[in-house]
Amino acid sequence: MSQTQTARLMDGVGLARRIVEETSSKAAELARRVGVTPCLATVLVGEDPASVTYVRMKRARCAKAGIESRHVSLPATTTTAELVETLQSLSQDAGVHGILLQHPVGPHIDERAAFEAIAPEKDVDGVTMRSFGAMSFGLPGFASCTPGGIMRLLDEYEVDLAGQRAVVVGRSAILGKPVGMLLLARDATVTYCHSRTTDLAAIVQEADVVVAAVGRPRLVRGEDIKPGAVVIDAGYNPGNVGDVDFDTARTRARLITPVPGGVGPMTIAVLLAQTVDAASIQLGLAGR
Structure with missing residues (x-):
């Protein structure tokens, strides 16, 4: 390629749309087969405008893809212990298949401790050390x-x-x-x-x-x-x-x-796809 030519643009919008369409079909099939709608829980600490917007966008995309979204909004004064407790509770909830902690969470919170409170099988955002390790070794798990x-x-x-x-x-x-x-x-x-x-x-x-x-x-x-x-x-x-x-x-x-x-x-599309994959795995239907 000469230096005067123009690069081809990599269209993330179109590819993301196709991924979401495939994800929507998988979610509908899951609901038809076992009567379960994949569920993504979003957790937001405080009211940072950008974070609020991101979470709203992700929840809207969930709705379009046939994925249930459950939102947990916590005050900016939430402590690390309180956030960890919330994430552990969601991890133990069989009705929740994926968990997204919107970050950043505030300088007073130990973000890594919060991430590690998410069960690996529900870490659809790929933020835990276990997810990173599995990805690095080519083992089953969810990528960031x-x-x-x-x-x-x-x-x-x-x-x-x-x-x-x-x-x-x-x-x-x-x-x-x-x-x-x-x-x-x-x-x-x-x-x-x-x-x-x-x-x-x-x-x-x-x-x-x-x-x-x-x-x-x-x-x-x-x-x-x-x-x-x-x-x-x-x-x-x-x-x-x-x-x-x-x-x-x-x-x-x-x-x-x-x-x-x-x-x-692409980021949101992968999040939704991994949520449906997580639901399939947790319901014992992956690969069937």
Whole structure:
């Protein structure tokens, strides 16, 4: 690809729509066979406007997919112990098949302790250490939703990762780290970068696949994208700006995700799909 060509956009909206349609069919079949509607419990601490919006969006998507949503709203003053108790109670509720703790939960709460209170079989957001371990070792479990969505996008556009150099910019426990492990499982050679990486540009310039997931607007410069590379921008910053300088990057990349419309829709689609899968497993119907 020459540097003056324009990258093909990776359409997360269309793919997410198809995944949700398939998920809806599976949910309806589950209800028909055993009379059970898959249920996702959402837990929100406080009233952060962005978090409130995200939860409302996820609940609306649940309704469209034929998934029941049960919402638990807790005050901002909720303690770690109280949140853990709530999550443990939902984990023990047979009527709940998946649990989503909307994060961040506030600086006074031990977020990791809260995540670990979610039963692994209901961890449809892939946030527990057990889920991460299972994913890393290729064992049954649920992947973190955004990394899972990224892998589905790469599959949709037939990106062969074997032998490719993949650079992940970001090291969060629910995005950067797990997507790197999923890429490694596909035989990519993975390099993790982060805010303290020396000479980030030089590393990005060698990447066949770039996954930007650091939460800093336009941190990855377009001119540093290797011609013909695949660029996945998992960042979302104010003003609909990603972590990659999109306008310049698209003149060099072969494939690139837009912001919005790329990774975001895939995250929710995978969440819904994993909720229905969790229900099938818990009801003993997986693979039947």
